[in-house]
Each structure stands twice: as structure tokens, then as C-alpha cells.
Amino acid sequence: MIFNRTTEYAFRIMSFLASDKEKLHNTSDIFDALHIPFRYLRKQMTVLTKTGLVVSIQGKYGGYMLAKKEKDITLWDIVIAMHDKLFETNCFFGYEKCALSQHCMMHSRWAGVKEMIENILKTTTLEDFKKENMHDLIKMSDQ
């Protein structure tokens, strides 16, 4: 598990919302599709709302939808919104100062890993997760 569980949940939720942008999805819809623990999902939806990634409509027939177009939301945006600590330190050994002065043997190799991950996250948008692809994925996890 490279990302923490909450970040993975956010990926799933945002991808699901992207799969059918027109409709407003309430928590039960999302729960039925993704089976994230219901009350935790409720809480996380308000977090996603506060970060500005989704827009909520309160009251009867309310729900959630993406705040921006799919192509304008990257996976990187989601990681940042979830405050995932993955990108907190740069040093392979977790040394704070490693990046600032002389580099250790691992440094360049590890920098390559982080760069690759960052690059994937920054260039992948929710546009890449629309329709069939997402539904297939959800069905699979359900088996």
C-alpha cells in the first residue's frame, strides 16, 4: 500500500464521480458502488467538499458532484487534498537533511522513483477513468 487507505478511497470516489458526471450522487449511491465503510464515507465526502474537489448539494435529493471538469482534476490534486505523507520526505532513509547537502548513494536512484510517481500523478486526470473502464473495475472488486 503505497498510499494510505484514505487516499485510495479518495481515488475510488473521484473516479466514480467522474464516471457519470451529469448525475448528482448521494452517499448511498457511492456506497453501493464502492463499499467504503458508510459512515467513514460520509465523513470523507465532507472532507472532499471542503478541499474544493467536489461540490455538495444539501437537503432532500442532495448529493455530490465533481467541482471541475474531469480533465482539470489530476490524481496529484487528490493526493495533496488528502495530505498523504508519501511526498513529505525525499531521503530514502528518511533523513531530513539529505536533500539539502551532500547526497547519499541512494539519492539519485530514489529521486528517480519519486519523480516517476509524481509524473504519473500529475499527468493522469479523471478523464482517464470514465465510463466502462471504471464500471469494470468496480465489478471486479466486488467478486
Place this chain on the structure above:
Amino acid sequence: MIFNRTTEYAFRIMSFLASDKEKLHNTSDIFDALHIPFRYLRKQMTVLTKTGLVVSIQGKYGGYMLAKKEKDITLWDIVIAMHDKLFETNCFFGYEKCALSQHCMMHSRWAGVKEMIENILKTTTLEDFKKENMHDLIKMSDQ
């Protein structure tokens, strides 16, 4: 922090032991060099001993040394010994079944990341962390 803290500690400890294989290092030596919380370090040294990565000598003037030659201990061995959950799931979204049936949009890209990390860990041995390099690194983190 891609690896958990305990795994990072293990990387530091094993690298330190590799930096001067002849001498037997006791917990105080390792603590003076790495400043891992002393009592936690004590505990972790016995874990490393039980996994077979290090050999301990009990009694007065006892301590720890690598169980094998530096070139025969990879970073991968250390990750496995620490039961790091990094490589537990393969799916970007954390879906258990993803790898087994149809693959999601992220799958090949993410498989590339994991493969790159695994490759680095499996091909880097403690031989790469000997002498000056390690001492410099430790000094840096101390500032």
C-alpha cells in the same frame, strides 16, 4: 514516507553495520551514530536478529554484526524482514482482485512503478553503503 519508519530504521542500522563489518557494535554504538530512540532500537535489534539478518553476541562485550557478507544482503531482504506492507497490494486503488482479472487504466503504469522500486531494492546490496558514504550521511542528518 514510502516505507514505514521501522523499515527506514532498519535501512539505517544495516547500513551502519555494513560500514564497519569487523567490529561488533553494541546498541549504544548504534544509538550514538543513528539516534534512533534507544529502547526502540534495542527492541528492533532483537527483531533483526530473529530474522537472521544480524547475529547477536550476548553477555559483556557482546553486540551485533551482519549475519552475511554485505554483497549478499539486499535492501529487498530488509523490507521483507520488516514485513513492510508496501508490496502487499498491487492495484493502484487498493482493490484486491485487480491484478487477477481485467486490468484498470492505471494498472500498467502502476505496475511500472512497483517494478522499478522492486528492481532497485533487489539489486542494491549493503556493499553499496560502505565506509565514507555512510559516515557522511550520518553526519549530515546530525546537523
Place this chain on the structure above:
DNA sequence: TATAAATAATACCTAAAGGTATCATATATG
């Protein structure tokens, strides 16, 4: 053989992530 100095074993404590429960607030519609 007594002692000092090391590791081993075990139990407990703490902080953070993940998850649950309850009550408050918003709003469409009869």
C-alpha cells in the same frame, strides 16, 4: 564465583489512522 555490562523477553503506554454514533442543519415537496 561475584560483578558488570551486554542482549532477551515481556508488558505496558502513546499517537495517529481508520471507523462509528449522534445530533444539527438544509431543502424539496406534499
Place this chain on the structure above:
DNA sequence: CATATATGATACCTTTAGGTATTATTTATA
């Protein structure tokens, strides 16, 4: 305007990783 059904806020519970404390065991050597 009452009600049903949605989200918002808040407090609390649980699990796990990380860290601490205490006692037991080992062993070199005076």
C-alpha cells in the same frame, strides 16, 4: 409548514505503529 431525506459537525471508539519500562538471562573477567 410538516416531513422525509439529504449533508454537516462533533465526539467518541478501535486498531496499529511506534515507543517506554522492567525484569530475566548471558558471559567476560577480576
